[in-house]
Amino acid sequence: MTIIASPNTEWLGPLPTSWSVTTVRALVEDINIRNFGGKNENYLSLMANIGVILYADKGDVGNKKPEDLSKCKIVKIGDLVINSMNYGIGSYGISRYEGICSPVYLVLRTKSDVGDQNFVRRIFEIPQFQRLAQSFGNGILEHRRAIGWDSIKNLPVPMPPLDTQQKIAAFLDRETAQIDELIGKQERLIELLAEKRQAIITHAVTKGLDPNAPTKPSGIPWLGDIPSIWETKRLKHIVAMRSGESITAEDIESIGDYPVYGGNGLRGYTSAYTHEGEYALIGRQGALCGNVNLARGQFWASEHAIVPTPRIQISVHWLFHVLKWMNLGQYSMTAAQPGISADAIGGLPVPFPSFDEQQKIADYVERQTRTLDRLTVAASSAIQLLRERRSALISAAVTGKIDVREGVA
Template sequence: MSYPAYPEYKDSGVEWLGEVPAHWDVTPVRAFVEERTAKNPSGDDENYLSLMANVGVIPYAEKGDVGNKKPDDLSKCKKVDIGDLVINSMNYGIGSYGLSGLKGVCSPVYIVLRPMEEKVLPRYALRIFENKEFQKLAQSFGQGILAHRSAIGWDDLKNIKVPMPETTEQAQFSAFLDHETARIDALVEEQQRLIALLKEKRQAVISHAVTKGLDPDVPMKDSGVEWLGEVPAHWGVPKLKHLVRIRNGRDYKIVEVESGGYPVIGSGGEFARANDFLYDGESVLLGRKGTIDKPLYINGPFWTVDTMFYTELSQRVNGRFLYYYATCFQFGQYSTNTALPSMAQEDLANIYLAVPGPPEQILIATFLDYETARIDSLVEEGRSVVRLLQERRSALISAAVTGKIDVRGWQPPEDSMLTGEASQMEVV
């Protein structure tokens, strides 16, 4: 969609803004929001609020086991009222901010701002702080090692100059942006649901192939193993230790080099290089501590870290087949009750697998290579659509709040509901 520009512009005198509509003011942030620093001296257990990136202000209880924990002492917490703008001073650059629809208290490291409603509508104030160019400028004043986690404060924000139309025009912009971003958000959610379904389908295809085979008419037998159930009658049911030798990884610091050498493999894949290797050949890597449910496949010389096991394969098992099988292991049943999820080598060694002969394993692995690549391609297409939609969303907000488009004549469509067919057409 395209929108007209304003008929007349002026130089804002602000480098990051450039020209703005001629009838707009340019004002520092402190002129339309004020910092709220009221504390909770009684320490009452009021509604403790959290910020979730790209979600906004939510009750702490809804956040789940992520991010900072609720403090025991709430006396230093800041009070938050409905309509306050709340910003995580550490994570503003990754979307941790929002307009509160709740009353309560929040972390003392959050910035709490109250829009001056005679000058700015709360929804429009939110859009200003949602502008990516504004965020980049604010983050540039922050203190920290990582740019996206640089701590900012009110002193960093209050003097930044932004364009400001009259409240009647703000109301029109707010209605326009609320409608258009809701449409984009609906499309993003639709794509994310599709991606989740594709991932479920991928794992279901793997699980069925490695435990039931590819022939739907093959005679079956009870494996005697609960998680396997019935398996093809001609398959064996050995323990993992009868197919591979499980070896410990080692600390990579003694062999690390800046370039060249051999890959150092962790739970997320290659992350460093080494001047030596632990093993040269086909292997399936299994997590020992930390990330234990993400097996990896490698073929060639490598070094793996001491928080991972590697395997030496016997001639009875194909590496790709075993890798796919390992993605189906019930890791949660074996994880030790420690601060970090851990797997004992003995537990891994005693996992039962149902396996055919090597030729059939190769057929299954080849089938899964094709099927997973096809599904992965669809997943990546979905992610590309999500990225494109999110870029459009950001560009639309930026164009609106900086006056690059004129939507004063915009009217919401009579039927604002999206249909699946319409949403697909919009994506295209």
């Protein structure tokens, strides 16, 4: 092994004696070609742990597509695209598309005459390298420091002989494909569990628990029949839709006496509270507006959350499941900051059983979904372990900690 003595090469560790160290700019070039005239409209986006995707497939989360596409960067198939602010948390990918991306992204292209392109791309997957690169960026938050080409072009990277690069690339292609297949199976399991969970909730809150109960038309086309002893009520007649109280970011800490709930759920903690009891909170603003969280005890509900406050006797747990079933995110208004109008969702009709039946429905749903939730947690943990294994394998192979030369057919 060769020991490299330099502050920025610590992430490499000892390298095999036949290897050398070069710089990022020796292996890739910065591509800064703009979409003049806005002719290319195929806008691409990045998602951590997923990579480069079509903007149309991203959904209503994250940054919005700019109106002026002329400033966007051109991306070719095989280009490495890096989110300059989120690279340290894995927001990067190899593009499978021809298109354009945000001008704040880095677009890098491997130099075909220097090394094996697949090996070179693997360097950028290593978490230690990602964190090193992000440390040279500008910004207050460590994981969101904006990096540029000048920040990373002189960073040291390993340079094994070409035949070794090719063997490492082939080894990693094979091994990571197997890991990715296992991850895909766990992700599909989570999807199936979520579908099963939703089906249980939907049937319980719209049809009740007695399969032999007589039914009647609800009068709502998309709802269909409901049990004949149920009513339909507009949400605003069941609960008062009130927004929470304003709170500044400076008043929210990572630890504290009382939890703070915002548009996307738990935001942190503070020293005071606005509510006491049990409430089903609705996210009013943010990328995940429409999501529903159950808050208990003493807590602060921020202005980005709607606090449905019962006007009549209801089961809060039943209300929680009804609100989840309603998929309130579909009623968000398109804007720079997605949001939900309390008045708009307050006018929505819901099937309304008796208080006693509400409690039974809530108990049933929670019993039935408890096992599904445990299985979901287990699958998520398995995915995390597989991703860690994948990263560790890439790091070890690319920095010469494991010898793969005899393991490649």
